[in-house]
Amino acid sequence: MVEIAPAGPIDEDMRPGEKAVALPERFDAGLYFIGRIHTPWTERGACPRRGDPEEGPLCTLEIDPRWAEALTGVADCPRLQVLYWMNRARRDLVLQSPRHDGDTRGTFALRSPVRPNPVASSVVRLVGVDGLRVQVRGLDCLDGTPLIDLKAQHG
DSSP: OBOOOOOSOTTSOOOTTOEEOOOOSSOSOOBOOOEEEEOSOOSGGGSOSSOOTTTSOEEEEEEOGGGGGGGTTGGGOSEEEEEEEOTTSOOOEEEEOOTTTOOOEEGGGSOOSOSSSOEEEEEEEEEEEETTEEEEEOOOOOTTEEEEEEEEEOO
16 A cells, blocks of 8 residues: 655745645555556646547556456446546645636635645546557646546446
8 A cells, every 4th residue: 555645845835815734644545556647748837727538639547567457348438537646736725826817716616636635537538448558538637647546437
């Protein structure tokens, strides 16, 4: 089991109106990364605010070999829900002022990756499966982002 360390010190630059809190001393749970995500984006500012499953760039989910059999049947799923860990996001902000509008809102009222548990979810279009590599369109995360889970989207 991997324990995930908090990202981003409290004293990082904050936008006007933002507020940070002290993080808890310990974690309540751990998780297993099932692989890594490869995208064209290496800096947060370059990531789209929301992925485009039809026109977005091709991205690759690289699955850890121990989970190979869990991919059985995935090639038959036109859409997948991808859960991933925004490992480079800070975790201490309770109020945020998004760059695109500057209005201050609570973290739970935003889709921002900055949150107590930076779990992200995107519904993507499956392009293909080649061994342990799952190609999709519709992600909005940085290259190398840890992959938490995949779920088929039916209907």
